Structure formats: structure tokens, C-alpha cells
Amino acid sequence: MRKPFVAGNWKMNKTIAEARDLITKMSAELRVISDVEKVLCPPFMSLMDAFKLLEGSGIGLGAQNMHWEEKGAFTGEVSPAMVKELCGYVILGHSERRAYFGETDEIVNRKLISAQSIDLTPIVCVGETLDQYESKLTREVVSKQTSLSLRDVSPTFAPRIVVAYEPVWAIGTGKASNGEEANAVVKDVIRPALAELFGNETSQAIRVLYGGSVTSSNATEFFGQPDIDGALVGGASLKIDEFAAITKAAAQ
Numbered sequence: 001m002r003k004p005f006v007a008g009n010w011k012m013n014k015t016i017a018e019a020r021d022l023i024t025k026m027s028a029e030l031r032v033i034s035d036v037e038k039v040l041c042p043p044f045m046s047l048m049d050a051f052k053l054l055e056g057s058g059i060g061l062g063a064q065n066m067h068w069e070e071k072g073a074f075t076g077e078v079s080p081a082m083v084k085e086l087c088g089y090v091i092l093g094h095s096e097r098r099a100y101f102g103e104t105d106e107i108v109n110r111k112l113i114s115a116q117s118i119d120l121t122p123i124v125c126v127g128e129t130l131d132q133y134e135s136k137l138t139r140e141v142v143s144k145q146t147s148l149s150l151r152d153v154s155p156t157f158a159p160r161i162v163v164a165y166e167p168v169w170a171i172g173t174g175k176a177s178n179g180e181e182a183n184a185v186v187k188d189v190i191r192p193a194l195a196e197l198f199g200n201e202t203s204q205a206i207r208v209l210y211g212g213s214v215t216s217s218n219a220t221e222f223f224g225q226p227d228i229d230g231a232l233v234g235g236a237s238l239k240i241d242e243f244a245a246i247t248k249a250a251a252q
């Protein structure tokens with residue numbers, strides 16, 4: 001049995017003051033929803049406040065990125081140990097990091113190995129671009145991203161990993177994939193790639209989320225799919241009612 005999982009990726013939204021307010025209100029709504037693992041991923045600048053505000057709430061805290069090195073001359077970067085002081089989770093290889101900051105599967109993999117060594121739960125993102133989707137390359141691209149990003153992970157840590165399938169063309173566009181199509185990618189591409197890496201049993205234990213224009217209106221379509229275990233939510237995670245409704249839908 002895979003426990004449902006919902007994470008809100010705030011991306012580069014909300015000032016420190018705005019985030020404080022939103023986390024306080026969000027926490028009141030989310031803390032009463034059980035049977036689902038809930039995680040908020042605000043910007044780095046708000047992690048300290050979030051850490052304090054979410055204490056004892058049962059709501060997890062995640063960073064949106066981190067560097068792979070332990071420490072050193074990496075101006076502007078945040079180390080795994082710094083993230084670990086406040087967070088239990090970290091998003092790795094989001095398509096925006098891949099597209100705008102040159103993150104390759106190799107870099108994502110280095111970060112994942114660092115997350116493993118410091119015991120952070122990674123949310124590893126994979127997904128094809130619109131061009132790749134239209135050229136019918138989805139399966140090839142997603143399979144390769146999964147295999148390369150998750151290589152060399154220990155079999156004991158593997159079940160901790162959360163994979164997020166986020167078709168790039170569905171992110172922030174209001175054009176979500178549909179349940180059946182997304183489920184097919186998870187079932188026929190991501191789980192087989194995980195099985196190749198870690199064996200069939202572990203591949204069935206790893207949670208795989210869908211992400212890309214998830215709202216309270218389409219969430220149940222994804223959560224009703226046998227291979228989709230929750231959602232990585234962007235825009236709708238900034239709206240209290242929307243995110244609470246999505247989280248409730250995942251719990252059911």
C-alpha cells in the first residue's frame with residue numbers, strides 16, 4: 001500500500017511576509033486532513049518561518065532545490081546539510097531547473113545521492129517537453145530521465161524516493177494531461193524503469209505523483225488512477241481552498 005502524497009511547490013512566489021500568512025492559514029486547513037502525506041515547499045527565504053509555523057502540524061517541509069556538495073565556494077547555493085536542518089524533503093530536477101539552470105540527469109543524480117547520504121526524502125521530477133510529446137518521444141525521454149536520474153541509489157533508500165511525472169507542456173499552462181494518459185506513462189515507463197534499477201517489488205513501493213495544472217476540479221481524475229499516488233501542485237498550491245480540496249481528494 002502506497003500512502004497518498006501531495007506536495008505544494010510554491011516556486012518563486014510569496015515574499016517572507018506573504019508566505020508567513022499563507023503558511024499559517026494553510027496549516028489550519030491541512031492539519032485536519034489525515035491519511036495523506038502533506039508537504040509544503042516555499043522559497044528558501046521562508047523555510048525558517050515555515051519550520052517554526054509547521055512544528056507539530058504533521059505537515060512536512062520541503063526545499064525546491066539544493067546543491068550536491070557538502071560545502072564550499074558555490075556562491076548562491078544551499079547545501080544538503082542546510083536544507084536538512086529545516087526540511088524533510090527536497091524537490092530535485094524540476095523541469096524549470098532543467099530548462100533554465102542547465103540541470104542534467106547527471107546533476108540530478110548527484111543531488112539525489114547527496115539527499116540519500118543526509119537522509120532527505122527526494123521528490124525527483126521527470127517529464128517530456130511539448131516538442132518531445134508531439135514527436136511521440138515521451139516514453140523514450142521519461143524512461144531515460146528516470147534511469148539516469150535515479151542510478152546508483154541504494155536499494156534500502158530507494159523506497160523513500162518520490163517520483164513526480166510532470167509533462168512540461170502541462171506545467172502552468174492550464175492544459176493538464178488526462179488521468180489515463182498520465183497513468184500509462186507511470187505504469188508502462190516509470191515503474192518498469194524503477195524495476196530495472198531496484199527490482200519489481202521496490203518499483204511497486206515507490207510513490208509516483210502527477211504534476212502539471214492540477215486543480216481541485218481535475219485532481220480526482222488523477223488520484224483515481226491505479227499507478228498515480230498523488231500530486232506535485234504548482235499554481236493551485238498557492239490557493240488555500242484549492243490546495244486543501246486537492247489534499248482531501250488525495251486522502252480519499
Ligand code: 13P
Nearest residue numbers: 009171172212213234235
Ligand atoms: P502547475 O501546477 O502550476 O502547473 O505547476 C506544476 C509544477 O511544476 C509543480 O512542480
